[in-house]
Amino acid sequence: MITHVKRAFKYRFYPTDAQAAELSRTFGCVRKVYNMALTVRTEAWTLRQEHVGYNATSAMLTAWKKTEELAYLNEVSSVPLQQALRHLQTAFTNFFAKRARYPRFKAKKKSRKSAEYTTSAFRFRDGKLTLAKMTQPLDIVWSRPLPEGAKPSTVTVSQDAAGRWFVSLLCQDPGVKPLLANGNAIGVDAGLEHLLTLSTGEKIANPRHERRDRARLARAARELSRKAKGDGSKAKGDGSNRAKARRKVARIHARIADRRRDALHKLTTRLVRENQVVVIEDLTVRNLLKNGHLARAISDAAWSQFRNMVEYKAQWYGREVIVVDRWFPSSKLCSVCGTLADKMPLNVRTWTCECGTTHDRDVNAAKNILAAGLAVSACGAGVRPQRSSPDGAVGAEAGSPTARAVGIPLVYEGEEVNVDAPPPSRRHEPG
Numbered sequence: 001m002i003t004h005v006k007r008a009f010k011y012r013f014y015p016t017d018a019q020a021a022e023l024s025r026t027f028g029c030v031r032k033v034y035n036m037a038l039t040v041r042t043e044a045w046t047l048r049q050e051h052v053g054y055n056a057t058s059a060m061l062t063a064w065k066k067t068e069e070l071a072y073l074n075e076v077s078s079v080p081l082q083q084a085l086r087h088l089q090t091a092f093t094n095f096f097a098k099r100a101r102y103p104r105f106k107a108k109k110k111s112r113k114s115a116e117y118t119t120s121a122f123r124f125r126d127g128k129l130t131l132a133k134m135t136q137p138l139d140i141v142w143s144r145p146l147p148e149g150a151k152p153s154t155v156t157v158s159q160d161a162a163g164r165w166f167v168s169l170l171c172q173d174p175g176v177k178p179l180l181a182n183g184n185a186i187g188v189d190a191g192l193e194h195l196l197t198l199s200t201g202e203k204i205a206n207p208r209h210e211r212r213d214r215a216r217l218a219r220a221a222r223e224l225s226r227k228a229k230g231d232g233s234k235a236k237g238d239g240s241n242r243a244k245a246r247r248k249v250a251r252i253h254a255r256i257a258d259r260r261r262d263a264l265h266k267l268t269t270r271l272v273r274e275n276q277v278v279v280i281e282d283l284t285v286r287n288l289l290k291n292g293h294l295a296r297a298i299s300d301a302a303w304s305q306f307r308n309m310v311e312y313k314a315q316w317y318g319r320e321v322i323v324v325d326r327w328f329p330s331s332k333l334c335s336v337c338g339t340l341a342d343k344m345p346l347n348v349r350t351w352t353c354e355c356g357t358t359h360d361r362d363v364n365a366a367k368n369i370l371a372a373g374l375a376v377s378a379c380g381a382g383v384r385p386q387r388s389s390p391d392g393a394v395g396a397e398a399g400s401p402t403a404r405a406v407g408i409p410l411v412y413e414g415e416e417v418n419v420d421a422p423p424p425s426r427r428h429e430p431g
Protein backbone atom coordinates (compact mmCIF):
# COMPACT_ATOMS: atom_id res chain seq x y z
CA MET A 1 0.00 0.00 0.00
CA ILE A 2 1.09 3.52 -0.67
CA THR A 3 0.63 6.44 1.64
CA HIS A 4 -1.13 9.20 -0.23
CA VAL A 5 0.17 12.39 1.20
CA LYS A 6 -0.07 15.94 0.14
CA ARG A 7 3.01 18.01 0.63
CA ALA A 8 3.47 21.72 0.47
CA PHE A 9 6.40 22.96 -1.57
CA LYS A 10 7.31 26.49 -0.73
CA TYR A 11 9.33 28.88 -2.86
CA ARG A 12 10.28 32.50 -2.92
CA PHE A 13 9.03 34.63 -5.75
CA TYR A 14 9.50 38.17 -6.94
CA PRO A 15 6.27 39.90 -7.98
CA THR A 16 6.07 42.70 -10.51
CA ASP A 17 4.79 46.00 -9.10
CA ALA A 18 1.35 45.24 -10.49
CA GLN A 19 1.34 41.74 -8.97
CA ALA A 20 2.50 43.07 -5.61
CA ALA A 21 -0.27 45.64 -5.65
CA GLU A 22 -2.87 43.02 -6.61
CA LEU A 23 -1.70 40.65 -3.87
CA SER A 24 -1.56 43.36 -1.20
CA ARG A 25 -5.12 44.31 -2.15
CA THR A 26 -6.13 40.66 -1.92
CA PHE A 27 -4.51 40.27 1.52
CA GLY A 28 -6.47 43.32 2.69
CA CYS A 29 -9.76 41.92 1.37
CA VAL A 30 -9.05 38.49 2.90
CA ARG A 31 -8.48 40.13 6.28
CA LYS A 32 -11.61 42.27 5.93
CA VAL A 33 -13.85 39.34 5.03
CA TYR A 34 -12.40 37.12 7.76
CA ASN A 35 -12.89 39.79 10.40
CA MET A 36 -16.43 40.65 9.30
CA ALA A 37 -17.44 36.99 9.32
CA LEU A 38 -15.86 36.55 12.74
CA THR A 39 -17.84 39.53 14.05
CA VAL A 40 -21.10 38.13 12.70
CA ARG A 41 -20.46 34.67 14.11
CA THR A 42 -19.41 36.02 17.49
CA GLU A 43 -22.44 38.31 17.79
CA ALA A 44 -24.85 35.61 16.70
CA TRP A 45 -23.48 33.31 19.33
CA THR A 46 -23.05 35.68 22.27
CA LEU A 47 -26.29 37.63 21.75
CA ARG A 48 -28.65 35.00 20.39
CA GLN A 49 -26.88 31.64 20.92
CA GLU A 50 -27.18 31.12 17.20
CA HIS A 51 -24.73 29.11 15.19
CA VAL A 52 -23.63 30.70 11.91
CA GLY A 53 -21.79 28.23 9.71
CA TYR A 54 -19.66 28.50 6.61
CA ASN A 55 -22.58 28.44 4.17
CA ALA A 56 -24.29 31.32 5.91
CA THR A 57 -21.13 33.43 5.87
CA SER A 58 -20.63 32.58 2.22
CA ALA A 59 -24.10 33.93 1.43
CA MET A 60 -23.27 37.04 3.43
CA LEU A 61 -20.13 37.57 1.39
CA THR A 62 -22.26 37.66 -1.77
CA ALA A 63 -24.48 40.27 -0.16
CA TRP A 64 -21.54 42.33 1.09
CA LYS A 65 -20.12 42.55 -2.39
CA LYS A 66 -23.35 44.14 -3.61
CA THR A 67 -23.15 47.03 -1.16
CA GLU A 68 -21.51 50.26 -2.19
CA GLU A 69 -18.99 50.46 0.63
CA LEU A 70 -17.76 46.89 0.12
CA ALA A 71 -17.90 46.87 -3.67
CA TYR A 72 -14.10 46.87 -3.71
CA LEU A 73 -14.21 43.20 -2.67
CA ASN A 74 -15.19 42.49 -6.28
CA GLU A 75 -11.83 43.75 -7.50
CA VAL A 76 -9.91 40.73 -6.24
CA SER A 77 -10.32 37.04 -6.95
CA SER A 78 -13.28 35.65 -5.03
CA VAL A 79 -11.53 32.37 -4.25
CA PRO A 80 -9.15 33.63 -1.52
CA LEU A 81 -12.15 35.32 0.14
CA GLN A 82 -14.10 32.05 0.16
CA GLN A 83 -11.03 30.27 1.48
CA ALA A 84 -10.79 32.82 4.31
CA LEU A 85 -14.32 31.85 5.33
CA ARG A 86 -13.34 28.16 5.21
CA HIS A 87 -10.32 28.88 7.41
CA LEU A 88 -12.58 30.63 9.88
CA GLN A 89 -14.83 27.56 9.84
CA THR A 90 -11.80 25.37 10.63
CA ALA A 91 -10.78 27.74 13.43
CA PHE A 92 -14.25 27.40 14.98
CA THR A 93 -14.23 23.63 14.56
CA ASN A 94 -10.90 23.48 16.38
CA PHE A 95 -12.20 25.79 19.07
CA PHE A 96 -15.31 23.71 19.69
CA ALA A 97 -13.18 20.56 19.77
CA LYS A 98 -11.05 22.30 22.45
CA ARG A 99 -7.97 22.11 20.27
CA ALA A 100 -7.55 25.84 19.90
CA ARG A 101 -8.41 29.19 21.39
CA TYR A 102 -11.35 31.26 20.22
CA PRO A 103 -10.58 32.65 16.74
CA ARG A 104 -8.97 36.06 16.82
CA PHE A 105 -9.26 39.02 14.52
CA LYS A 106 -6.58 39.47 11.91
CA ALA A 107 -4.68 42.64 12.77
CA LYS A 108 -3.27 44.64 9.90
CA LYS A 109 0.33 44.59 11.10
CA LYS A 110 0.57 41.43 13.13
CA SER A 111 -1.38 38.79 11.28
CA ARG A 112 0.17 36.65 8.60
CA LYS A 113 -0.50 38.08 5.17
CA SER A 114 -1.68 35.29 2.95
CA ALA A 115 -4.18 34.33 0.29
CA GLU A 116 -5.16 30.83 -0.74
CA TYR A 117 -6.10 29.91 -4.29
CA THR A 118 -7.78 26.67 -5.29
CA THR A 119 -7.61 25.15 -8.79
CA SER A 120 -10.27 27.39 -10.31
CA ALA A 121 -8.19 30.45 -9.43
CA PHE A 122 -4.80 29.60 -10.86
CA ARG A 123 -3.25 28.03 -13.92
CA PHE A 124 -0.23 25.78 -13.69
CA ARG A 125 1.19 24.88 -17.06
CA ASP A 126 4.70 24.06 -18.25
CA GLY A 127 6.09 24.93 -14.85
CA LYS A 128 4.51 28.37 -14.92
CA LEU A 129 2.05 29.51 -12.29
CA THR A 130 -0.44 32.26 -13.10
CA LEU A 131 -2.94 33.47 -10.51
CA ALA A 132 -6.45 34.78 -11.12
CA LYS A 133 -6.60 38.48 -12.04
CA MET A 134 -3.05 38.34 -13.32
CA THR A 135 -1.73 38.17 -16.86
CA GLN A 136 1.88 37.23 -16.18
CA PRO A 137 3.06 34.10 -14.38
CA LEU A 138 4.81 34.55 -11.03
CA ASP A 139 8.57 34.82 -11.14
CA ILE A 140 9.26 31.83 -8.85
CA VAL A 141 12.71 30.75 -7.70
CA TRP A 142 12.46 26.97 -8.13
CA SER A 143 15.00 26.19 -5.45
CA ARG A 144 14.04 22.51 -5.54
CA PRO A 145 12.00 20.55 -8.08
CA LEU A 146 8.36 19.63 -7.64
CA PRO A 147 7.76 15.86 -7.76
CA GLU A 148 7.47 14.65 -11.34
CA GLY A 149 4.02 15.23 -12.78
CA ALA A 150 2.85 17.01 -9.63
CA LYS A 151 -0.28 19.08 -10.03
CA PRO A 152 -0.84 21.61 -7.27
CA SER A 153 -4.35 21.51 -5.79
CA THR A 154 -3.95 24.61 -3.66
CA VAL A 155 -1.61 27.56 -3.96
CA THR A 156 -0.95 29.88 -1.04
CA VAL A 157 0.73 33.22 -1.52
CA SER A 158 2.15 34.98 1.51
CA GLN A 159 4.39 37.82 2.54
CA ASP A 160 6.39 37.67 5.74
CA ALA A 161 7.13 40.53 8.10
CA ALA A 162 10.50 41.03 6.46
CA GLY A 163 8.68 41.79 3.19
CA ARG A 164 9.64 38.56 1.40
CA TRP A 165 7.11 36.89 -0.90
CA PHE A 166 6.46 33.15 -0.86
CA VAL A 167 4.27 30.79 -2.75
CA SER A 168 3.40 27.37 -1.39
CA LEU A 169 2.10 24.66 -3.72
CA LEU A 170 0.19 21.77 -2.23
CA CYS A 171 0.76 18.64 -4.29
CA GLN A 172 0.18 14.93 -4.11
CA ASP A 173 3.61 13.43 -3.56
CA PRO A 174 3.87 9.93 -5.02
CA GLY A 175 7.41 9.63 -3.68
CA VAL A 176 6.40 9.15 -0.05
CA LYS A 177 6.13 5.51 0.93
CA PRO A 178 6.36 3.74 4.27
CA LEU A 179 9.84 2.50 5.13
CA LEU A 180 10.54 -1.08 6.16
CA ALA A 181 9.85 -1.57 9.85
CA ASN A 182 12.83 -1.71 12.18
CA GLY A 183 13.17 -2.35 15.90
CA ASN A 184 14.76 0.93 16.97
CA ALA A 185 13.25 3.36 19.43
CA ILE A 186 14.48 6.67 20.69
CA GLY A 187 13.51 9.18 23.41
CA VAL A 188 13.84 12.91 22.86
CA ASP A 189 14.17 15.60 25.53
CA ALA A 190 13.75 19.29 24.76
CA GLY A 191 16.22 21.64 26.34
CA LEU A 192 17.49 25.16 26.50
CA GLU A 193 21.23 24.74 26.26
CA HIS A 194 20.87 22.19 23.53
CA LEU A 195 17.98 22.14 21.14
CA LEU A 196 17.33 18.47 21.86
CA THR A 197 18.93 15.59 23.71
CA LEU A 198 18.46 11.98 22.60
CA SER A 199 18.29 8.88 24.76
CA THR A 200 21.40 7.64 22.95
CA GLY A 201 23.32 10.45 24.62
CA GLU A 202 23.57 12.52 21.48
CA LYS A 203 23.00 16.22 21.91
CA ILE A 204 21.63 18.29 19.09
CA ALA A 205 23.04 21.80 19.25
CA ASN A 206 21.07 24.87 18.36
CA PRO A 207 21.54 25.87 14.73
CA ARG A 208 24.78 27.65 13.90
CA HIS A 209 24.87 31.38 14.54
CA GLU A 210 21.72 31.18 16.62
CA ARG A 211 23.36 32.58 19.74
CA ARG A 212 24.73 35.54 17.81
CA ASP A 213 21.45 36.08 15.99
CA ARG A 214 19.55 36.01 19.25
CA ALA A 215 21.82 38.70 20.67
CA ARG A 216 21.19 40.76 17.54
CA LEU A 217 17.50 40.16 17.82
CA ALA A 218 17.44 41.27 21.44
CA ARG A 219 19.33 44.45 20.51
CA ALA A 220 17.02 45.21 17.59
CA ALA A 221 13.95 44.57 19.74
CA ARG A 222 15.25 47.00 22.39
CA GLU A 223 15.88 49.57 19.68
CA LEU A 224 12.35 49.12 18.39
CA SER A 225 10.75 49.49 21.80
CA ARG A 226 12.74 52.69 22.38
CA LYS A 227 11.51 54.05 19.08
CA ALA A 228 7.97 53.03 19.91
CA LYS A 229 8.09 54.88 23.20
CA GLY A 230 9.72 57.97 21.70
CA ASP A 231 7.27 60.87 21.85
CA GLY A 232 6.11 62.72 18.77
CA SER A 233 6.05 59.64 16.60
CA LYS A 234 2.42 60.41 15.78
CA ALA A 235 3.34 63.89 14.61
CA LYS A 236 5.91 62.44 12.24
CA GLY A 237 3.35 60.01 10.85
CA ASP A 238 4.38 56.83 12.69
CA GLY A 239 8.04 57.66 12.10
CA SER A 240 9.82 55.86 9.29
CA ASN A 241 12.61 55.06 11.77
CA ARG A 242 10.19 52.96 13.69
CA ALA A 243 9.06 51.11 10.59
CA LYS A 244 12.70 50.53 9.74
CA ALA A 245 13.39 49.17 13.22
CA ARG A 246 10.38 46.89 12.92
CA ARG A 247 11.58 45.53 9.60
CA LYS A 248 15.01 44.90 11.08
CA VAL A 249 13.52 42.82 13.90
CA ALA A 250 11.44 40.92 11.36
CA ARG A 251 14.47 40.21 9.18
CA ILE A 252 16.47 38.75 12.06
CA HIS A 253 13.47 36.71 13.17
CA ALA A 254 13.10 35.34 9.65
CA ARG A 255 16.78 34.40 9.47
CA ILE A 256 16.66 32.53 12.77
CA ALA A 257 13.46 30.75 11.72
CA ASP A 258 14.89 29.73 8.33
CA ARG A 259 18.03 28.22 9.79
CA ARG A 260 16.11 26.47 12.50
CA ARG A 261 13.59 25.01 10.06
CA ASP A 262 16.38 23.63 7.89
CA ALA A 263 18.09 22.06 10.89
CA LEU A 264 14.85 20.56 12.16
CA HIS A 265 13.99 19.08 8.78
CA LYS A 266 17.32 17.29 8.58
CA LEU A 267 17.04 16.07 12.14
CA THR A 268 13.43 14.88 12.03
CA THR A 269 13.94 13.04 8.75
CA ARG A 270 16.93 11.26 10.23
CA LEU A 271 15.16 10.34 13.48
CA VAL A 272 12.11 9.00 11.67
CA ARG A 273 14.16 6.99 9.19
CA GLU A 274 16.39 5.45 11.83
CA ASN A 275 13.72 4.64 14.39
CA GLN A 276 10.42 2.80 14.37
CA VAL A 277 9.29 4.56 17.53
CA VAL A 278 10.04 8.13 18.58
CA VAL A 279 8.99 9.07 22.11
CA ILE A 280 8.56 12.73 23.00
CA GLU A 281 7.23 14.69 25.93
CA ASP A 282 4.02 16.65 25.73
CA LEU A 283 5.25 20.15 26.46
CA THR A 284 2.29 22.43 26.23
CA VAL A 285 3.79 25.22 24.26
CA ARG A 286 1.02 27.66 24.92
CA ASN A 287 1.87 27.56 28.62
CA LEU A 288 5.58 27.77 28.12
CA LEU A 289 5.35 30.74 25.81
CA LYS A 290 4.01 32.87 28.63
CA ASN A 291 7.52 32.90 30.00
CA GLY A 292 8.87 36.15 28.67
CA HIS A 293 12.44 35.12 28.04
CA LEU A 294 13.46 35.37 24.44
CA ALA A 295 15.64 32.27 24.42
CA ARG A 296 12.86 30.30 26.00
CA ALA A 297 10.28 31.52 23.53
CA ILE A 298 12.43 30.59 20.56
CA SER A 299 13.25 27.16 21.98
CA ASP A 300 9.59 26.53 22.59
CA ALA A 301 8.71 27.50 19.05
CA ALA A 302 11.41 25.11 17.85
CA TRP A 303 9.93 22.37 19.97
CA SER A 304 6.42 22.67 18.58
CA GLN A 305 7.88 22.76 15.08
CA PHE A 306 9.94 19.67 15.85
CA ARG A 307 6.92 17.82 17.17
CA ASN A 308 4.82 18.76 14.18
CA MET A 309 7.50 17.59 11.72
CA VAL A 310 8.20 14.34 13.56
CA GLU A 311 4.50 13.56 13.64
CA TYR A 312 3.75 14.06 9.99
CA LYS A 313 6.94 12.41 8.81
CA ALA A 314 6.16 9.41 11.02
CA GLN A 315 2.81 9.18 9.24
CA TRP A 316 4.50 9.34 5.87
CA TYR A 317 7.02 6.65 6.61
CA GLY A 318 4.92 4.30 8.74
CA ARG A 319 6.59 5.11 12.04
CA GLU A 320 5.10 5.74 15.45
CA VAL A 321 5.30 8.79 17.68
CA ILE A 322 4.38 8.29 21.32
CA VAL A 323 3.71 11.35 23.42
CA VAL A 324 4.38 10.99 27.13
CA ASP A 325 2.35 12.99 29.61
CA ARG A 326 4.04 16.22 30.54
CA TRP A 327 3.64 15.58 34.26
CA PHE A 328 5.87 12.56 34.00
CA PRO A 329 8.94 13.35 36.21
CA SER A 330 11.49 12.70 33.49
CA SER A 331 14.28 14.83 35.02
CA LYS A 332 13.94 13.67 38.62
CA LEU A 333 13.87 9.94 37.98
CA CYS A 334 17.07 7.87 37.94
CA SER A 335 16.96 5.92 34.69
CA VAL A 336 19.10 3.15 36.21
CA CYS A 337 17.45 2.35 39.56
CA GLY A 338 14.18 4.25 39.36
CA THR A 339 14.75 6.38 42.47
CA LEU A 340 12.89 9.68 42.40
CA ALA A 341 15.00 12.67 43.45
CA ASP A 342 13.33 15.28 45.68
CA LYS A 343 13.87 18.21 43.44
CA MET A 344 15.90 19.04 40.38
CA PRO A 345 16.42 22.77 39.87
CA LEU A 346 16.99 23.87 36.27
CA ASN A 347 20.61 24.85 36.92
CA VAL A 348 21.60 21.30 37.89
CA ARG A 349 23.19 19.85 34.77
CA THR A 350 24.64 16.62 36.24
CA TRP A 351 23.69 14.74 39.38
CA THR A 352 24.57 11.55 41.16
CA CYS A 353 21.83 9.22 42.31
CA GLU A 354 22.10 7.32 45.59
CA CYS A 355 22.69 4.19 43.50
CA GLY A 356 26.00 5.72 42.49
CA THR A 357 25.15 6.57 38.88
CA THR A 358 26.11 10.03 37.71
CA HIS A 359 23.64 11.40 35.20
CA ASP A 360 23.71 14.07 32.61
CA ARG A 361 20.39 15.72 33.36
CA ASP A 362 19.09 15.82 29.78
CA VAL A 363 20.32 12.38 28.68
CA ASN A 364 18.74 10.85 31.78
CA ALA A 365 15.48 12.62 31.00
CA ALA A 366 15.54 11.37 27.39
CA LYS A 367 16.14 7.79 28.62
CA ASN A 368 13.20 8.06 31.00
CA ILE A 369 10.97 9.42 28.27
CA LEU A 370 11.93 6.50 26.04
CA ALA A 371 11.23 3.96 28.81
CA ALA A 372 7.86 5.52 29.60
CA GLY A 373 6.92 5.54 25.94
CA LEU A 374 7.89 1.90 25.44
CA ALA A 375 5.90 0.91 28.53
CA VAL A 376 2.88 2.60 27.01
CA SER A 377 3.52 0.95 23.68
CA ALA A 378 3.87 -2.51 25.25
CA CYS A 379 0.77 -2.54 27.43
CA GLY A 380 -1.36 -0.21 25.36
CA ALA A 381 -2.12 2.02 28.32
CA GLY A 382 -0.30 3.60 31.18
CA VAL A 383 0.96 7.15 31.33
CA ARG A 384 -2.05 8.49 29.46
CA PRO A 385 -0.69 7.81 26.02
CA GLN A 386 -1.53 10.29 23.34
CA ARG A 387 -0.91 9.04 19.92
CA SER A 388 -1.56 12.21 18.16
CA SER A 389 -2.17 13.04 14.56
CA PRO A 390 -0.96 16.28 13.03
CA ASP A 391 -4.31 18.03 13.12
CA GLY A 392 -4.25 17.69 16.88
CA ALA A 393 -6.83 14.94 17.01
CA VAL A 394 -5.97 12.23 19.47
CA GLY A 395 -6.56 8.62 18.63
CA ALA A 396 -5.66 6.36 21.53
CA GLU A 397 -6.42 3.03 19.91
CA ALA A 398 -3.45 0.78 19.62
CA GLY A 399 -2.87 -1.15 16.46
CA SER A 400 -0.16 -2.06 14.06
CA PRO A 401 1.92 1.11 13.89
CA THR A 402 2.75 0.72 10.25
CA ALA A 403 -0.80 -0.06 9.23
CA ARG A 404 -2.14 3.01 10.93
CA ALA A 405 -0.03 5.38 8.93
CA VAL A 406 -0.96 3.91 5.60
CA GLY A 407 -3.57 5.17 3.18
CA ILE A 408 -4.47 8.25 5.14
CA PRO A 409 -4.84 11.33 2.98
CA LEU A 410 -3.13 14.10 4.84
CA VAL A 411 -3.23 17.80 4.38
CA TYR A 412 -1.17 19.98 6.62
CA GLU A 413 -2.44 23.45 6.89
CA GLY A 414 0.13 26.15 7.23
CA GLU A 415 2.83 23.69 6.41
CA GLU A 416 6.20 25.21 5.64
CA VAL A 417 8.90 23.97 3.29
CA ASN A 418 9.27 20.30 3.92
CA VAL A 419 11.24 19.01 1.03
CA ASP A 420 13.98 16.60 1.88
CA ALA A 421 16.08 14.27 -0.13
CA PRO A 422 13.97 11.48 -1.60
CA PRO A 423 13.44 8.66 0.89
CA PRO A 424 15.36 5.45 0.26
CA SER A 425 12.10 3.61 -0.31
CA ARG A 426 11.64 5.58 -3.50
CA ARG A 427 13.71 2.89 -5.16
CA HIS A 428 11.10 0.26 -4.38
CA GLU A 429 8.34 -0.51 -6.80
CA PRO A 430 4.92 0.64 -5.69
CA GLY A 431 3.22 -2.38 -4.18
Ligand SMILES: [Zn+2]
Pocket residue numbers: 334335336337338339353354355356357
Ligand atom coordinates in the same frame (compact mmCIF):
# COMPACT_ATOMS: atom_id res chain seq x y z
ZN1 LIG B 1 19.82 5.50 40.74
